[in-house]
Amino acid sequence: MAQVIMEHQQLIPLLPRFNIKMGFGHKSVEQVCQQYGVNTCFFLEICNSYIYEDYTATKDLSLFSLETMVDYLKNTHHYYTAIAFPALEQNIAELISDSELSIEKKDLVFNFFNDYKRNFLEHIQKEEEIILPYILELEIQYRQEKADEYFIRKVKKYSINDFALEHDRLETSLTNLSKLIIQYLPPFENWVLCHRILMDLCRLVKDLTDHGNMEDKVLIPRVSELEHSLLQKNREA
Numbered sequence: 001m002a003q004v005i006m007e008h009q010q011l012i013p014l015l016p017r018f019n020i021k022m023g024f025g026h027k028s029v030e031q032v033c034q035q036y037g038v039n040t041c042f043f044l045e046i047c048n049s050y051i052y053e054d055y056t057a058t059k060d061l062s063l064f065s066l067e068t069m070v071d072y073l074k075n076t077h078h079y080y081t082a083i084a085f086p087a088l089e090q091n092i093a094e095l096i097s098d099s100e101l102s103i104e105k106k107d108l109v110f111n112f113f114n115d116y117k118r119n120f121l122e123h124i125q126k127e128e129e130i131i132l133p134y135i136l137e138l139e140i141q142y143r144q145e146k147a148d149e150y151f152i153r154k155v156k157k158y159s160i161n162d163f164a165l166e167h168d169r170l171e172t173s174l175t176n177l178s179k180l181i182i183q184y185l186p187p188f189e190n191w192v193l194c195h196r197i198l199m200d201l202c203r204l205v206k207d208l209t210d211h212g213n214m215e216d217k218v219l220i221p222r223v224s225e226l227e228h229s230l231l232q233k234n235r236e237a
């Protein structure tokens with residue numbers, strides 16, 4: 001495990017999402033995963049898709065339980081809201097406040113950032129409070145011999161495909177923030193902080209792209225399939 005992380009240090013932010021702590025000694029990836037109760041195949045699939053842009057999962061991600069995927073997505077949300085985003089916000093506030101920008105330009109950046117932050121938090125809140133609990137319940141109801149009536153009504157009323165239609169991508173607007181700094185604002189005196197922010201933005205955009213792909217390309221089709229099977233099974237029962 002130590003060798004993998006040394007060679008691919010971009011994986012470091014993934015570790016807390018699996019509650020894995022460093023100090024690996026000579027333990028293998030499998031031994032570390034066992035120690036922390038993590039599904040080794042799932043961990044490797046996530047690492048590979050994180051490192052290699054056009055990686056196609058060898059073990060189809062859809063073979064893992066929805067609960068495993070939901071846990072990972074929740075931990076990723078926590079990383080965004082508790083760690084990555086507050087750090088970015090603090091650095092941007094420092095860069096802009098201490099800069100020579102006009103009041104109008106400062107307001108432009110702050111307004112842009114605050115609008116993005118509001119959308120971002122609403123997006124995550126909706127997934128945490130409505131979508132992910134619904135998916136966990138769907139998996140439980142599917143395992144029952146007969147699903148509860150109220151749940152069948154719920155699936156018929158609002159399916160995951162309705163959510164898919166309104167599910168937007170969080171990385172797009174964030175890229176515009178980098179563009180604003182690189183292309184349109186005058187240069188910043190504190191270029192060290194400015195460059196750090198741009199590198200953090202670049203990493204966060206990549207992370208959000210992976211996250212969105214997992215939701216759109218793996219989770220949603222899988223949930224849709226399960227909804228379909230649940231309705232079918234209960235029609236026959």
Ligand SMILES: [Fe+2]
Binds near residue numbers: 077124127211215
């Ligand atoms: Fe999400």
Ligand SMILES: [Fe+2]
Binds near residue numbers: 123127
């Ligand atoms: Fe999302």
